[in-house]
Amino acid sequence: MNKELxxxxxxxxxxxxxxxxxxxxxxxxxxxxxDDPTYAYADLKDSGKKGDAVKGKExxxxxxxxxxxxxxxxxxxxxxxxxLTSASAYGVNPPDLSNSGALYDEKFLADLIKNxxxxxxxxxxxxxxxxxxxxxxxxxxxxxxxxxxxxxxxxKSIAPTAENLTPKDAFESACGRCHSMRYDKWSKIGTDxxxxxxxxxxxxxxxxxxxxxxxxxxxxAMPPDxxxxxxxxxxxxLSTFIENPQSQLEGTSMPRVGLTKDGEVKVMExxxxxxxxxxxxxxxxxxxxxxxFVIFSVIAYFWKQSMWKDLH
Amino acid sequence: xxxxxxxxxxxxxxLGGFTAVGGIISLGAMKASWDPLPSVKAAGFTTxxxxxxxxxxxNVEKWRGKPIFVLKKTPDMKPHDRDIVIGKDRFHIxxxxxxxxxxxxxxxxxxxEFICACHGGIFDVNGEVVKAxxxxxxxxxxxxxxxxxxxxxxxxxxxxxxxxxxxxx
Amino acid sequence: MANFEKAxxxxxxxxxxxxLDTVMRVMAYEYWIPKxxxxxxxxxxxxxxxxxxxxxxxxxxxxxxxxxxxxAFDSVNxxxxxxxxxxxxxRHVHGVAASVVFLVIYIHMFTGIYYGSYKxxxxxxxxxxxxxFVTFSAEAFSGYMLPWGQMSYWAGMVITNLFSFGSxxxxxxxxWIRGDYVPGDAFILRFFMLHVLLLPLAIMALIGLHxxxxxxxxxxxQDGEEIDFDEAAKLYKEGKKKESKVxxxxxxxxxxxxxVMGVFLIFFFYLVFYHYGFALDPVNFDPADGLKTPAHIxxxxxxxxxxxxxxxxxxxxGLIAFGFAQVAFFLLPxxxxxxxxxxxxxxxxxxxxxxxxxxDMIVLSVMGKLPPEGAWNVxxxxxxxxxxxxxxxxxxxxxxxxxx
Numbered sequence: 001m002n003k004e005l006x007x008x009x010x011x012x013x014x015x016x017x018x019x020x021x022x023x024x025x026x027x028x029x030x031x032x033x034x035d036d037p038t039y040a041y042a043d044l045k046d047s048g049k050k051g052d053a054v055k056g057k058e059x060x061x062x063x064x065x066x067x068x069x070x071x072x073x074x075x076x077x078x079x080x081x082x083x084l085t086s087a088s089a090y091g092v093n094p095p096d097l098s099n100s101g102a103l104y105d106e107k108f109l110a111d112l113i114k115n116x117x118x119x120x121x122x123x124x125x126x127x128x129x130x131x132x133x134x135x136x137x138x139x140x141x142x143x144x145x146x147x148x149x150x151x152x153x154x155x156k157s158i159a160p161t162a163e164n165l166t167p168k169d170a171f172e173s174a175c176g177r178c179h180s181m182r183y184d185k186w187s188k189i190g191t192d193x194x195x196x197x198x199x200x201x202x203x204x205x206x207x208x209x210x211x212x213x214x215x216x217x218x219x220x221a222m223p224p225d226x227x228x229x230x231x232x233x234x235x236x237x238l239s240t241f242i243e244n245p246q247s248q249l250e251g252t253s254m255p256r257v258g259l260t261k262d263g264e265v266k267v268m269e270x271x272x273x274x275x276x277x278x279x280x281x282x283x284x285x286x287x288x289x290x291x292x293f294v295i296f297s298v299i300a301y302f303w304k305q306s307m308w309k310d311l312h
Numbered sequence: 313x314x315x316x317x318x319x320x321x322x323x324x325x326x327l328g329g330f331t332a333v334g335g336i337i338s339l340g341a342m343k344a345s346w347d348p349l350p351s352v353k354a355a356g357f358t359t360x361x362x363x364x365x366x367x368x369x370x371n372v373e374k375w376r377g378k379p380i381f382v383l384k385k386t387p388d389m390k391p392h393d394r395d396i397v398i399g400k401d402r403f404h405i406x407x408x409x410x411x412x413x414x415x416x417x418x419x420x421x422x423x424x425e426f427i428c429a430c431h432g433g434i435f436d437v438n439g440e441v442v443k444a445x446x447x448x449x450x451x452x453x454x455x456x457x458x459x460x461x462x463x464x465x466x467x468x469x470x471x472x473x474x475x476x477x478x479x480x481x
Numbered sequence: 482m483a484n485f486e487k488a489x490x491x492x493x494x495x496x497x498x499x500x501l502d503t504v505m506r507v508m509a510y511e512y513w514i515p516k517x518x519x520x521x522x523x524x525x526x527x528x529x530x531x532x533x534x535x536x537x538x539x540x541x542x543x544x545x546x547x548x549x550x551x552x553a554f555d556s557v558n559x560x561x562x563x564x565x566x567x568x569x570x571x572r573h574v575h576g577v578a579a580s581v582v583f584l585v586i587y588i589h590m591f592t593g594i595y596y597g598s599y600k601x602x603x604x605x606x607x608x609x610x611x612x613x614f615v616t617f618s619a620e621a622f623s624g625y626m627l628p629w630g631q632m633s634y635w636a637g638m639v640i641t642n643l644f645s646f647g648s649x650x651x652x653x654x655x656x657w658i659r660g661d662y663v664p665g666d667a668f669i670l671r672f673f674m675l676h677v678l679l680l681p682l683a684i685m686a687l688i689g690l691h692x693x694x695x696x697x698x699x700x701x702x703q704d705g706e707e708i709d710f711d712e713a714a715k716l717y718k719e720g721k722k723k724e725s726k727v728x729x730x731x732x733x734x735x736x737x738x739x740x741v742m743g744v745f746l747i748f749f750f751y752l753v754f755y756h757y758g759f760a761l762d763p764v765n766f767d768p769a770d771g772l773k774t775p776a777h778i779x780x781x782x783x784x785x786x787x788x789x790x791x792x793x794x795x796x797x798x799g800l801i802a803f804g805f806a807q808v809a810f811f812l813l814p815x816x817x818x819x820x821x822x823x824x825x826x827x828x829x830x831x832x833x834x835x836x837x838x839x840x841d842m843i844v845l846s847v848m849g850k851l852p853p854e855g856a857w858n859v860x861x862x863x864x865x866x867x868x869x870x871x872x873x874x875x876x877x878x879x880x881x882x883x884x885x
Binding site (some may be wrong): 003004011014015018019022023026029030229233281282283289290294296300301303307308311 | 516519520521558559562563569570573584588722723728733736737739742744746747750751753755759761763764766767777779782785843846847850851852857
């Protein structure tokens with residue numbers, strides 16, 4: 001018996017050595033090290049101003065302001081243009097602002113309003129006089145930082161609480177205009193309807209394709225479908241990439257998303273729901289199957305002992 | 313020695329039995345893998361609008377891959393217990409598969425009969441058997457009335473009444 | 482014609498016609514295995530069981546898989562993984578089993594090498610075993626194509642390109658294998674056929690042959706002792722179990738195998754439920770894209786050592802070295818010139834050869850996965866040369882070996 005344990009130790013040792021070499025070690029050499037996300041957005045300054053939501057509402061919904069391009073469903077303000085027209089004008093459909101106060105970091109929102117390309121971390125794309133499609137806020141005549149603080153305060157005041165924001169909403173607001181989610185029938189311009197005829201289907205698909213074309217031209221490459229990205233990338237990769245895309249893929253045209261930690265958790269929850277839908281079943285079945293084989297092995301051990309005891 | 317033999321048998325059989333229990337439980341997983349997929353089940357509900365139907369003309373819709381006969385009755389066709397009444401209109405609605413062996417009977421408007429080409433079974437406009445071999449009338453699918461629309465696959469009040477009266481099949 | 486009597490029971494009825502008692506006696510109750518063995522002797526039955534596990538899980542995957550370049554990816558990752566009841570379980574079991582089975586194969590192989598179980602009449606056991614290794618490799622590779630992810634596509638691209646045979650540039654052969662200029666519909670369908678029909682048939686035939694090859698030379702034991710099986714069997718049947726050097730396959734040998742299987746299955750299902758990433762590579766969850774190679778491509782872990790023998794050399798030499806690595810193990814019984822069929826620990830230089838070979842193959846595997854840069858390249862080259870050197874040295878050091 002003692003000898004068998006020694007042999008087992010040798011087998012286990014070389015198996016683990018191989019595993020550690022080809023898995024954790026090789027992967028640590030293959031991928032560059034990126035620190036866990038902090039969601040601090042330390043490169044962005046905090047103006048320290050306290051915002052007034054009432055004043056902010058006038059600024060956000062006033063003539064020629066945010067709602068000139070963005071919809072605001074929370075206030076029943078529709079988008080001035082549909083997704084397709086927007087995409088042909090800007091390259092991408094501007095997001096509805098209802099959830100933004102709940103999803104995005106305050107400092108990030110403030111900087112985004114003032115200087116979109118900077119906040120989004122895509123200044124490398126807009127050199128040589130090219131303009132980011134979202135126009136920065138020039139101020140309404142007063143203290144610009146105060147005005148921006150008011151706007152952020154307003155956006156936060158209309159945003160749903162964490163309990164009321166579903167993971168799906170979080171995904172649609174933060175990711176869904178550039179990324180499809182075909183395992184949940186999400187096509188960037190909306191959820192795919194069921195079609196009564198081929199004509200309806202082709203018309204809808206043509207719309208999606210038109211939108212995709214504009215988006216591809218704007219981004220330089222088609223942003224990937226995220227249906228099972230949760231299994232294609234590690235959690236660490238996704239969270240650091242979302243916090244700062246440049247940290248993982250230098251030069252990528254994916255903008256910084258600016259999510260708070262809670263916002264990121266919501267998005268990840270949705271990605272898991274769709275991309276790893278068997279997770280709960282897997283985790284609840286696992287212990288039972290393993291328990292079965294533990295009991296199996298115990299009975300088998302005693303059987304073996306009884307069979308072998310007359311032999312020596 | 314005899315004691316040992318018994319003990320050996322007991323442990324060997326216990327292991328065999330325990331393995332068999334595991335095998336039987338795993339049959340449950342195997343059975344689940346053969347079940348119709350959720351997307352197939354979700355597609356088991358079809359809404360059809362029958363307001364535009366013309367009296368005396370058979371419309372064939374599709375539900376769960378099967379043909380559904382929708383016949384708006386003309387005034388000279390006698391009312392029947394199996395009729396589905398929407399407003400002033402009376403409809404015959406049934407799964408268009410012969411209850412004999414599942415062929416699709418053809419409708420002959422002049423005779424007001426469904427005739428099955430496979431074995432010569434004949435049904436009247438109420439789906440009742442006129443001539444064998446079909447053993448029973450054409451089956452009325454589960455439905456729910458939603459205004460002038462018919463949701464197939466759901467059991468609405470009208471369907472439940474027919475079913476309670478034993479008229480659906 | 483045989484004489485049939487009125488049967489006393491259903492068992493008796495069957496026995497008169499099928500000779501079940503004889504079958505069981507020859508195959509199990511009086512199939513003699515040496516007593517002096519350890520748990521490494523259970524690896525063969527574990528492999529047979531794992532083949533069964535893959536067959537069963539594969540049947541359920543086969544019911545929903547669609548071998549079509551446009552549909553394959555979603556049929557696996559959507560239909561099987563999210564829609565089919567327990568589809569995720571079959572896929573995890575199938576994928577993890579395919580990876581773990583190679584761990585057991587390697588343990589089985591190195592057990593054979595260590596104890597000299599390919600010598601003195603056991604050559605055919607070794608050769609059929611190596612044929613099984615090759616068919617399992619082909620089975621693993623063809624199965625790897627089927628989910629049609631990025632790793633499937635690019636592995637298909639790279640491996641089929643090997644068949645242009647370097648400077649011979651036999652691109653026609655490559656296209657013939659693929660049925661297309663690049664891996665596509667034709668490719669996926671023919672590899673599907675290989676994976677679910679031709680190769681499993683070959684494997685089943687070879688398993689039969691492998692077991693059959695054991696029959697005459699008998700199973701080896703852990704001291705390389707030559708046993709008179711008839712004599713030992715006679716002692717056992719007389720009830721002198723302590724004195725006899727053999728045990729029957731069933732139930733005595735099997736009782737130990739079953740216990741080892743149980744422990745192995747605990748480990749296996751732990752991997753299936755909690756630690757499957759090594760076998761279901763994340764990169765393969767990106768759909769195949771013929772216009773974008775992943776940043777790092779590498780074969781599954783069990784092919785890494787032979788991949789690394791290919792990599793550090795120039796194209797033609799690499800291919801020759803790679804070809805050499807594939808056949809070297811087949812030749813083991815003939816390159817080993819020693820008269821001794823005993824454990825390596827008692828064979829002097831061969832003992833060193835064995836452990837250096839084992840470590841070298843692990844180093845090759847690790848280097849095969851690391852990006853080919855700087856020091857890794859040098860270590861990779863050295864270990865590839867060591868591998869070749871070891872095979873050249875084998876006939877010499879075994880020739881020098883004295884009879885023990």
